[in-house]
Amino acid sequence: MxxxxxxxxxxxxxxxxxxxxxxxxxxxxxxxxxxxxxxxxxxxxxxxxxxxxxxxxxxxxxxxxxxxxxFSVAGCMGGGGSDTAVLGMLQPFTGEVAWVGESSEVAMNIAVDQINEAGGMNGTDIEIVTEDTEANQQTATSAIRKLIDSDGASAILGPTSFTLPAVMDIAQESQVPIISPTAGTSVLDDRGGNYIFRTSASDSLGGKAMARIARDNGYEEIAVMYVDNQGGRSFGQTVIEGFEALGGTVTTEVALTPGKSSYRSELTEAFQDEPEFVSLTAGTQTGQIILDQWDEQGLGGVWGLSNDMQTDSFAADVGAPLEDSYAIGPLPGGEKYDEFAAEYESRAGESPQPFTPEGYDAAMLAALAAEAAESNSGSDLAGEIPAVSKDGETVTSFQAGADALNNGTNIDYDGASGPVDITSQGNIRSSFAVFQSTGSEWEQVGEIAADSLDF
Incomplete structure (x- = not known):
């Protein structure tokens, strides 16, 4: 070589x-x-x-x-390159959403281990190379260039809503696909599909799910608070639009500056009309400050929290004041989810966190698309990502998918997050789980079907 x-x-x-x-x-x-x-x-x-x-x-x-x-070629100078294929993981490992990177890495490595045990991607072992976005757009831009130009990534797994808009052009120009398990931003509703895909649902659905929780529980007036960044605005604005479409009234809308030590003035504004339900879209650090100060002020009401705060540690840290409040999250995917959850818990010592089944599925889709393309090149496998997710023989593992593709059979990958039917715009439609706090942990109390969000 x-x-x-x-x-x-x-x-x-x-x-x-x-x-x-x-x-x-x-x-x-x-x-x-x-x-x-x-x-x-x-x-x-x-x-x-x-x-x-x-x-x-x-x-x-x-x-x-x-x-x-x-396989060495006579007459060539020097040695060969790497004997592995690279999937680049682009997620935050620092800051208030550091848990996203940490938990996603566990999930993606479960997938990679299973792929490698089954023979690898087109016969080549995969390795995950991680880069920390620091939830910063400039850092994310430098990180994706390294993953593509230096590490030779076949695909990028991530990032979150806040940094995705900054790196989409780079991925498209480099012809390396992004498969994000953590980006709900509505920016992708129309722009996805050209090297940009996701295994998580759009905020256009998630925000409506939050609105439906409020209306289904009899609340007619709500306040909406959201962190003033791409992800926060995307989700928060959809809550407002959805709640009003269902006949409710939004009394107050409050945009939050992240990183502050006090949100007392923002809480005073949000609760000036004494809403019984308040939707909050924020990371865990900002969310805990807000909820602690809300409790100190005795403002009352029930919270509806975005899936960024639907983690075991957040529920435990906030504790009793959070009791009876709601959160939404992806709906677990049945038998395959149970298998994934058992392996995740054995490695991480905790139940799967939000977005982890989607992270597992993102890695699986990249590898199966490469098998379908018979190439580990990003430009080749990108076009096969929607194809292996639907309209074929149902498979739930890399081994089964690779065997079917090798036999000339089209496949429909259903994963740990459930069916992953990617549209031509790179999106999926998924249902949501409804969680309620017991005062120390989240407990699933219901679900909202994707078909009920067409309003």
């Missing part, structure tokens, strides 16, 4: 040779192939023939990946 060339390129040449040897292509090889390499490939190919029975393409690629060191 030539100096600086990735092992993925050698695997692509192996794939070309496989197709050419079977008379399935007349195309030129994807890179120059020396006579010595053709001899090696020929020997490997025919050594794997057992009588009239030919091994399948996937087995061939897995074997050649293991034997990667033998």
């Amino acid at each position: 030539c100096s600086g060339e990735s092992f993925a390129a050698s695997v692509r040449r192996v794939h070309w040779f496989w197709e050419a040897s079977e008379g399935k292509t007349t195309e030129q090889p994807p890179a120059r192939v020396a006579i010595e390499e053709l001899k090696t490939l020929t020997a490997v190919h025919f050594a794997m023939v057992n009588g009239d029975k030919q091994v399948d393409r996937r087995t061939f690629l897995q074997t050649t990946a293991v034997a990667g060191g033998t």
Whole structure:
């Protein structure tokens, strides 16, 4: 293999040779192939023939990946590149949503371990390379360039709503797909699909779900508070629009500056009309300050919290004052979720946090799309992401999906978060779980079907 060339390129040449040897292509090889390499490939190919029975393409690629060191090209200078494919994880590991990065990493590594145990992505093991966005758009921009240009990521998993708009153009120009498990921003409602996908529901649905919780519980007037950034505005504005569409009245709208030590004036404004229900969209640090100061002031009412605060630690930290308040989160996905949850808990020592099933599914979709494309190149696999998520034989694991694709069968991946049917705009429609605080933890008390949010 030539100096600086990735092992993925050698695997692509192996794939070309496989197709050419079977008379399935007349195309030129994807890179120059020396006579010595053709001899090696020929020997490997025919050594794997057992009588009239030919091994399948996937087995061939897995074997050649293991034997990667033998595929050296005479006359090239230097050694070879990496023998792994990279999925870049772009999430916050610092700041008030640091838990998103920490929990997502656990979930994505579960997926990667299962993919590698099943033979890897087109016969190549995957590794996760993580970068911290610090919930900062400039930092996220530098981080995604590193993942693409230096690490050679086949796909980017993440980021959150706040930083996604800053990196979309880079991904599209580089032809490397983003699959975000954590971005609800409504910006993607129309812009997604061109290298931009997500496995989490849009705020256009989540905000309506919050509005329905308030109306279904008999509240006619509410106040809405949200952090004044992309994610906060996206969710908060949808709550307002949804509640009014359901015939309710929003008495006060309060935009919050994140990072403050006191929100007493904002609380006074929000509660000036004594609302019985207040929707709050914020991170865990801002949310806890607000709720602690609300409790100190004895303002009363019930809260409806965005899924950023629907974590075990947040419910425990706020404690008794939060009792009877609501939060929304993704609806768990059944048997596959149970399997994922058991593995997550064994690794993290806690139940799956919000967005973790979606993170697992994002990694699985990237790998299955690569299998469908027969290429680990971002530009090749991007077009297969919607295709492997719907309209085929239902599969719930990488092994089953790869086997079906190898047999020429279209697949419909249903994962830990449930059905993941990605639209042409890169979005999904999903139902929501309704949680209520017991004063120390969140307990699921209901669900809201996606079909009930068409208003």
